[in-house]
Amino acid sequence: MNRERKRMWTKEAATLAVLLLGIAVGSHATILGLTGTSPNPTFNFIAKQGYISTPDGNSIYCWGYANGATGAFQLPGPTLIVNEGDTVTITLQNQISIPGPPAVPGPAVSMIFPGQQNVSASGGTAGVLTQEAPSDGTTTVTYTFVAAHPGTYTYFSGTRMELEVEMGLYGALIVRPAGFDPNVAANRRAYDDPASQYDHEYLYLLSDLDPTLHPLVEQNKLDQYDNTTFFANNWLVTGRCFPDTMADPNVGYLPSQPYNTAPLTHPGEKVLLRFIGAGHDLHPLHHHGNNALMIAKDGRLLESAPGVSGPDLAVSDFTETVAPGETIDAIWVWYGYHLGWDEYGHTLGGPGPFQPNEIYAQSTLASSIGVADTTISVPAGTGHAFLPPPRTFRAIIWGAGYANPDLDPNREVVTATRSLTNPDTFTITRAQEGTAAQAWSVGSIIADTDHGLPLPVTMPSIQNLEFGQYASGSPFLGQSGALPPLQGGFNPYNGYYYMFHSHNEKEIVNNNVFPGGMLTMMGVLPYGAPIP
């Protein structure tokens, strides 16, 4: 785990430096929300009612926190983005009026903030967990706390939760670390620790709803509302079901669901995934393309010495099980790690620039080898960066005087396996892919890379293939190919698209219609493609 982390992050740091030289900065996706005015941000929430749209054609009566008198009902509530140390004040009023018939005032509502300590609540009436605002539209409850720790948090109603959370009274709270600056790479962090630095951030607020319960509330049949028979049929990411998750934010046809989850990145860039459980159930959110490094839970880094060690207990995995009420921060990075072919379609020796993320591990020869040697050694401590045995990897050896293997006409492709007992010793098979065995001197470079590795299959005829909306027609990043009529078309930059979805597969439907529900597509775009 630690080895994995080190490998990923040290390399990404190098990658980023190269990127900064070659590519315009400034496109770093960020999460939409209300920021208020530091250091005393004040938010005025009013609980309102309205309808959300689901792609199965349903229009579902819900409740939500709205931004003040002019803010429309929305699901989820506004994402609050504040700074570490801010004194946050939230006022809450309640305008929920159940349509009926007969129309009746809605129940009192409230807000609780797991992970925030010493929350003071005043006004309204006392409930089981905090002060509550009755649905008179005028009584104001005020919650105040100091956002003492950076991280990802959630808020939701602390009143009749089995009803009010189901109806939509929940949202996200993000606390930026001190010194956060979205325009300075080193200060674009989730936590104070530099290991939480990222390039893009996306919010995955996961919830579930039972569409049979909502009409009972709408029609004032609360006596029939039975949470113990809850059976979800819609699953949402930040208030929307797929494919609406992929639409733009604030689109006119989803007036109550302002937030999208349409993540984009470039190879090698760090994507911060902020997961929040907001529904009834645990959701195994699975990300394709690469493992992610789970660095924090419940707004606290996973570290052996809190505040000191950094996230040394981070876990690399491909599914984050997000429990209701819980938050998880994970950093996901894509590059063509052992994809099995050169994702840029390059051949060894060119044409096309050698891309920095094509190297998965690199070192030098610690001793010279002749043309017949089958064992090499690398400087002590550098072998750990390579794939552990018994796995075999493809590597290229080239001369120290060349910036990359394309420039060295004598480069040699080998297959290599690390020794079981000494990680700095490799057994190699010489002269692969038509290259010739060479005598290599000390300091020659060896790199684990798919650079120049041809596509290992012959592409079938397009008549024999079915393409999805995000197909580019080419197996290579940034390239397009022929597509049948009416297929593809959603991928103008010819990126790779990876499904991020609940791996509880019944949750990627909209009321039984696949695909839908708790699903988004992560787009990996070629370098230079803009990211909003």
Place this chain on the structure above:
Amino acid sequence: MTMQGMTRWLKPAALGVLLWASLAGPARAADFYLKAAAMTKTMPNAGPAITMWGYVLCDATFTPLAGQVVQVPGPRLVVPPGDTTLNIHLLDGLPSAGSETSNTSLVIPELPATMVPTWTDGTTGPRTSTTQRVRSFTQEVAPGGSVTYTWTSLRPGTFLYESGTHPSVQVQMGLYGCVTIDAAAGPPAQAYPGVSYDNEAVLVFSEVDPAIHAAVAAGTYGTAPYTSTINYTPKYFFINGAPYPDTLAAPIFTKPFVLGQRILLRFLNPGEETHVPVLQDLYMTVVAQDGYPLPFPRTEYSLILEAGKTFDAIVTPTTSGLHGLFDRRLRLTNNMASNGGMLTYLTDNGAAGGCPGTVGSTLKLSKSGGQILFTWGNIALASSYIVYQSNVASLAPFTQQDTLNPTAPADGTTGATMPMPPDNLVFFLIAGDNLAGGGCVGPQR
């Protein structure tokens, strides 16, 4: 409930059931005598009386000890640190359940023991027929009989004990409880080597589907519509055998909870669902799971408490007030009624080093002559409250002191009085079915 609440906390040594091997120091055994029997639990808000199966702590002749009644969860079994053997003697006092077996057994999932499976035809030993299925994980006992289970590989930890016979029925009928083994007695006690605590609470999360209980009680379980527990639909959700507000009817802490102390929360889930306990306003440091200490404790406010799981966590509240603890999977109803289920509070009983004279936010204590005056705020009153008492200086375990029957106040300000105890410096914890709080009165220190 009152006596259960109290006796659950009493260590077996105090009850005289702890047998010490007479000589040779290291080999010590803890012996507990349990009788499994039926009981009924009445749900709040004029809810139904549900037949459950529970355990009662007995003497060596299986006569219930003084003050002990059949309870769910079963009595907490505290194995003294250093004991090398645990013996649980089980008498099957379960009623006939029709075609459903009333044979029973007892297992501790996380502690190794010699297990002898019992097959569905009642035989034990090697499997002789492909029609045999396992009915009991270990040797079972028939109604009226008794059996002794022995564990010799003990280690510190928080463990579940539960029925090992037809567990899909018997465990959810209520045959479960908590075994704790500390690493050192203290003070401060150590739950695991190096993990000390000043106070503790056991939090057992479980659920009840009354329809299945009714079928078992009527002897019709196994016939339609309850041929199995496959359609288990729980309606009541317990912490320590009671749904909110009955969770407040007894103290969850062993003794007064003082700000700044390390409080060990022992989470157990003998139910059939995953619950997600969330702490309001607090973080906890998770130090162990399944009775194994974590090499690196985790700081979090939520736990994924799966069925069969145990967690140990330390909280150190530094601010006064009610800290909610609830199941974020929204098991927060009593059947369909809001404000129920898996909800309770971690509430302090006064600030460290002083006597603030307030309890929660709605109850105040004051001293007047030889009386203590309890003043309620404007809340709905229960018919009676139980007063538990401890001492400010010694922080001794709570003992039940008095029962108060306040008159419902017209203006919400009237209270009740009880005599001031002679030691003049006491902690109180007041428990009723709609209020729990504590405080202390007496001279300021």
